Amino acid sequence: MDILLTLILLLPLAGGVINACFGKRLPRPVPVFIACGAVIGSFLAAVGSFSLAAGDGYRLVLFTWLKSGNFQADVGLLFDPLAAIMTLMVTGVASLIHLYAVGYMEDDSDQVRFFALLNLFVFAMLTIVLADNLLLLFLGWEGVGFCSYGLIGFWYRKSENAAAGRKAFIVTRIGDLFFAVALLWLFALFGTISIEGINAQVAGLDMTTITLLSLLLLVGACGKSAQLPLMSWLPDAMAGPTPVSALIHAATMVTAGVYLLCRMFPLISLSPTAMAAIALVGIATALYAATCALAQNEIKRVLAYSTMSQVGYMFLAVGLGSVSAAMFHLITHAFFKALLFMAAGCVINLAGHENDIRRMGGMRRRSPLVFWLFIAGLLCLAGAPLTSGFFSKDLILATAFAHGDLFHQGLYGLGVVTALLTSFYCFRLAYLVFGGDYRGDELPHEPNGLMLWPLWPLALLGLGGGLLNLPHLFGGDSWLSGWLGREQDVLHLTITSEYLLIGTALAVFALGWLLAALRYRRYVHRPGSVTAEFLLNGWRADELFDLLLVRPFKKIGRFCSQGVEIGLIEGVLSGTVRGCNDLGTRLRGLGAGKVNLYLHGLVWGFVVIVGWFLLRALI
């Protein structure tokens, strides 16, 4: 049993390391086999050890990593229900994406580096999921940051890609700083960084400390999950290959923030201020991202903003106190968003490597299969009835509604508005890409078989995933809430309220579809309005950051490099050198054989010596 658990972590690590060190020397298909095999093996190990996690979970310490005085950090696994379900999702979706990537990267010459990074990424993500102490989690945290940098900027020869990778790394780093501060503070408070240890002792702290700690963790989570204000890296990250977008920016890295908050839930749930802050951040981001998605013209950017928006929903769920709602939405979102990204990759190929949806259209005729798979994903995203997206989003909104007070009703209202926008931009995307006639002039590039069939399981999971946490009204028993040990998340609303909520959700879905159909069914070329421009650029957030942060930073850098470094330090050093040179030149004059000088030296020396003795005699 221990071996199985260890294998979950070790197989991706081994795959990544072998590919990184020896991949270039192995014959062509072998590195790919190693990579896929590693992840699939990890998934099978996760399936095998799933039963271990029931109830209280299973703990396994592999070895002690750091030990110094009071401080001890082991490499240990905490395989509790939360971790188990997350592991299963991560390894499962990652396996499918690896298979997809084999087809996608078929023609690329740098496959080995790609698959090595991908495997290492999975390893780092699993470290985050399975870690039993915060330091190991932080290691995985940084690991996913680094791997995502390497994967986003995979085609580094184009400088925009490298810049996007850099931006992602730097922005998430800012969040990581706050997380690190929280980590150190927790150690200072409790003397341990074990997650269970901390969660057990939080009850004794005062409210300010708890609130501050929670806010620090929130900022850390915002960085990784691309929430406000650390969200600007996610749209640019679409510069990476599509499997990367599918894995990192749909299913795994962006959900790491939510996962952290769920792990530390006993801590953050104690502070109502922090919970309100988390909920506000979530809903604000959801709304912001949904508005931006309305105006995007590249297919992957629509999906990126959509991810940002849905993760905002997950944050909202955590802020409302419902871990199972957050996890439920996380898992269903992973399914359909990965599906959407991979299908988008197929669509881009079908449109002849064209990204811009204004130059697509009529894709349905080019490949009905891709059309139906994409639609499946879009239906889940928009919350079509009985899809998994419907159930998970509805659970979140119902939890908001159930709180009853004005603040939460407001959150509910905003959530409904966002759902309307979501439905609208989903169908906008559908109509612009698949409807009507083809507007471009490229030849299709048929997607590989390998790019198509991993989409099927995801479509099935997406459509049927609602079974994971089916509410009582539909005949289910909320399995996920029970598994996670959070029966308190199961809502008990009146039948009327339940029907009201479902009705609102259906109405919003239909309204969005209708509006999108009205506007986009027949493509009309509209010149970009001011609002569209504003939304296209993400409310000009990038420019704001540039003004507030980047430019002053560059000024400081210029000052330090030119003012301090060149002026002061080099000035001092060069000045010293010049001074020494001058002194040396002058001293050289002494040895020039000038009799005059020698006479002077004689007399002066005499004066000095006599004066010295005289003064010594006097004083």
Added chain:
Amino acid sequence: MIVPMEHLLILATLLFVLGLGCVLVRRNLIMILIGVEIMINSVGLVLVGASAFWQQVDGQIMVLILMAITAAEVAIGLALVVYLHQQKKSIDVGIFDEMRG
């Protein structure tokens, strides 16, 4: 009593310092030797003054011996100046810098 001893010593010191100045500043070899002469002269003055002070004749004898030595030294010194002039056709002390390095 003619004069306090210190006045004599001050006069001798001033003469000595003038000779020293001549040695250090002038670049003509002959002038340097003249400076040396002035210095020796002032020493002679001190010796005579001392012999008068102690009322012993030894100081004067020393002055005589000093003069003899000075004569010898000047003779050889000026012969050297002649030699150097033969070598470099100049008696500027800045030219004789073979002692460098």
Added chain:
Amino acid sequence: MIATLMFYLLGAVALGATGMAIIQRNPVYAVIYLVKSIFALALIFYLLGAPLVAALQVIVYAGAIMVLFLFVIMMLEVTPTSAVEATAPGWVQWAPVLFLALTLVALTLILIGLDPLASEGVPRWHASPRDFGYSLFKEYALAVKIISFQLSFAAVGAFHVGMTERKRAQLEDVS
């Protein structure tokens, strides 16, 4: 009284003459001024009760050594227009020496001030040549012998060093 006055007067003359001597461009003028200073000093010697030394100062110092200087100056034809010291040293060159001079004077003054005997007066006396001669050839006979040796090898040395090029070459051909 008169002696004191004479002393100061002669002291002033000596200082003035020496001062003029050291700033002359022409070495001949410098020598002449120096002779003047020597005369003044000789008179001071006489005042201090050393008539023989005063006479010897004039005969040997002014008469022989300074004349030797003049001989060599004339022989080497050092004139103010020659390349050597076309300009006499100016203020800048004298300044450090002035400082040095002041330091030395200060040191000497300190030393003099430390000695309690210094403020005593130099008494008037007179050392007759007879006493001088007695002391010279009785107590300092050895010194007389030695300096006569020295004078002879100084003469030999001066002769050898001061040879002309031709003469030197002739001698080397022979050896």
